[in-house]
Amino acid sequence: MHQQSDYVPLHLHTEYSLLDGAIRINELIKKASLYKMPAISITDHGNLFGVIEFYKAALDAEIQPIIGCEVYVAPSSRFEKKQIQGTDEGTYHLILLAKDNKGYKNLVNLVTRAYTEGFYYKPRIDRDLLIKYNEGLICLTSCLKGEIPFFLQRGMIEKARSSADFYRELFGFENFYLEVQDNGLPEQAEVNKKLVDLSKELNVGLVATNDCHYLMREDARAHDILLCIQTNKTVADKDRMCFNSDEFYFKSPEEMKEAFKELPEAIINTRKIAEKCNVRFEMNLNLLPVYEISDGRTPDEFLEKLAMDGLYRRLGDKVNRVYKDRLIRELNVIKEMGYSSYFLIVWDFISFAKRNNIPVGPGRGSAAGSLVSYCLGITDIDPVKYNLLFERFLNPERVSMPDIDVDFCKVRRAEVINYVAEKYGKEHVAQIITFGTMAARAAIRDVGRALGFSYGEVDKIAKLIPNAHNITIEDSLNLEPRLMDIYKTSPRIKELIDIARRLEG
Structure with a gap:
């Protein structure tokens, strides 16, 4: 690994964290190259949809790809459809990173079982599955919705200690880390102090992450609108899902070092973890079976x-x-x-x-x-x-x-x-997925609805998008003078169009 940045992002959501992550993989890799990062991870919510695109893009840029997932863990059995006691949450979050190809296969097994056996609002695994499929994986404790941070935030120190003991014994001392984050939230500062104490008590390593959901700080507003689209809310709705911070962006190594200057080992450990990870895919293999003919003909x-x-x-x-x-x-x-x-x-x-x-x-x-x-x-x-x-x-x-x-x-x-x-043979058969993305008109309508525009108002704007195949909002502004006119003269409409441009495609 080249002598580059000491910081490696290990908790990151791309656009494949559907209607939650707003980071496009090609833009992410360009930014990582700019920051001279030797490695970078993908840890989308509950799925591995973006892994191959991410893997290829990272290697093309001579950056080491780290394959991971932020899995959802059921509070008891994955077969029990119930929420965490006393909350409206149904799962804990947990970051799993593949060290090698065995770890990747175990990650695939976990994610598959989460959908086929544990689905309850979210695809969920449980401790039984982790006991079966933990080889080759590194475990990080995730955000405030992680099991251990959840307990610490509520003063349930003994439960947090018990959970940490379980994961440390399961994954091994060298493959389990307590995750500290600083996205400008007071709750994180309080939990971080307790995580540091727990780290010293149990001799477990700390690792700094930023739970990235969008690329730049100025994308926070677009990301907030994306959450509104996901939850079918408007920005004016009270008690809606939101992040309460504009710091869930892809921070530079310098910003991360400054945020964790009191915990330098948490930054150093990001690089140490990256050096443990080496998943390699054989691409473009022909796995077609040979059609067998009983009479001996070819x-x-x-x-x-x-x-x-x-x-x-x-x-x-x-x-x-x-x-x-x-x-x-x-x-x-x-x-x-x-x-x-x-x-x-x-x-x-x-x-x-x-x-x-x-x-x-x-x-x-x-x-x-x-x-x-x-x-x-x-x-x-x-x-x-x-x-x-x-x-x-x-x-x-x-x-x-x-x-x-x-x-x-x-x-x-x-x-x-x-x-x-x-x-x-099942090893020769696979189903593939097709993703729908927001085209120009759909992006205008969805963003307008989230911003509280009336149906009639947003419909008039959307109809100014020329009826052409694969046309973008950028193209539309250049081709349709009336659209450019309202974009220049109305701050509300300018915001709508700017956010829609960020989210389309």
Whole structure:
């Protein structure tokens, strides 16, 4: 690790802490590079959605990525749906950082179980899961909503001590740290004093973090609006969720050293923890299974037989040289690129669906340009008839996996997924997520609502955004003079648009 900053951020929420974190990963990495940080962590609330994007961006900038998560811990069993006694809180917070690939796998197991077994308002784990999946993990005690800070804030010293003993024994002395924070909140100052005392008493290390939720101090207002959007409140609502400070931003090493000048070891320990962490991913591996044919034929041979049979089944005596040449050309490309098994697997699960009367869509996207797909019954669109290009779907000059979009009846879609997992192995099957982001008009409407604008007023502003694909608010200001005019003349509307610009996308 290069001799750079002594401070490493170990508690940080990106935009993947949905409607709570407001830090875009690309902007974060640029800032970390500016601050000459040797490493940086991601610890989103209850999920690992942003890990791969973060990992790639950090490595590209020659910064060490530290993979973590701020998990939610149930006060008793994850199966019990109840809140912490005497509060409206349902969980404690806890920071877990992966030291190595074993730790990362355990983190994945914990987060998965939190959703599938412990979900109650939030995805929750419990101590039983931590006992099972703690290897390769470093544990930090998190913010004021962490278990130990929670007890200390309420004067429950013995409970705090007992919890600290549990985590120290579970993770080991060298992998457990008491987390001190200073976001300008008086409660933190009081809890920090007690954490220092507990650290001395139990001989447990301290670590300084800043619980970053937005990039710059001036983003605090936009972040506050984001919380309003999440909770469906307006800024005027009393007793709404808010942070009561503008210091949850990505602070510089100098700012953190100044904040913890009385506890220099808490800064030094951030670097020590970073030096313990080394998760490495093997990217772009081909994990496709080989399609097994019982009579000994290869996937290439079987695909060619199915495709030729399918061509005559589809067209009968209308088969001509144009179709045959096109089919042979496509088959040669598929074979050369090693994707015969992929086509056979897709053909197989679509055939399963049709045999079991599960409705299947006719095909969409670039796969509709493949005659092989049409002959196999994967799609129902004749690409020759409609002059569709195979090269848009699969091109030897652009080496990338083919992507066949298939639509199944949503009621019975799970049957198809289960069939594929059982036949080809769960290790070869995964579901992926798609995130919706706030487009320009939606950002204007959501921010306007949170700021207390009337529906009519915000609707007029939103309708000034030109109706163009992927247009931004910045583009709209340049293209629409009426929008620029109200932006320049109305301070209220200027604030709305400035915040929406920060949150869109």
